Amino acid sequence: MSIDKYLNLGKFNHHPDAHSADANGSKASALTVEADRTLAVCTDGKEQPLGISPPHDSTGDLLCIEVENIPPPAIAEIRRIDGRKVHHGDRLSADELASLVYVSRHNAIPDKPPTFVYAVTSPSGAHGRQTLRFCLVQTKAATIQLAPIRM
Numbered sequence: 001m002s003i004d005k006y007l008n009l010g011k012f013n014h015h016p017d018a019h020s021a022d023a024n025g026s027k028a029s030a031l032t033v034e035a036d037r038t039l040a041v042c043t044d045g046k047e048q049p050l051g052i053s054p055p056h057d058s059t060g061d062l063l064c065i066e067v068e069n070i071p072p073p074a075i076a077e078i079r080r081i082d083g084r085k086v087h088h089g090d091r092l093s094a095d096e097l098a099s100l101v102y103v104s105r106h107n108a109i110p111d112k113p114p115t116f117v118y119a120v121t122s123p124s125g126a127h128g129r130q131t132l133r134f135c136l137v138q139t140k141a142a143t144i145q146l147a148p149i150r151m
Helices: 003-007 094-098
Strands: 037-042 047-049 064-069 076-079 101-104 115-121 127-137
Touching (some): 037 047, 037 101
Parallel strands (some): 037 127
Antiparallel strands (some): 064 115, 076 101
């Protein structure tokens, strides 16, 4: 008796070079999106690059990148390289995504860490998402201590 009989493999056409399918029957994604991560950012009001690697699709398809969450405006802004603010629902190119910067309000510390979330969809229907959490580091004002003058 062959093992095919026990596994009932004889009923299926196996194509080893075909795209694999997930539990829903859709083709496996060739979409690559960076993993979620936490970034330490200063609250000094200066631009700090997010350092996002642009998502890509091995088929070379044009991806739809949509912003799903931004930090509260009282805490920080996410900006494009040309200085324009990023808003919830904005669509970005891969190049724009890779060049985004975080700009905090001076010494603004929220109750909970702010996040930036974007979703990526390929024309074939593959989905991906990345969440950036910001660990805020408050800047300290420089203090000048004067030494007593001795005469």
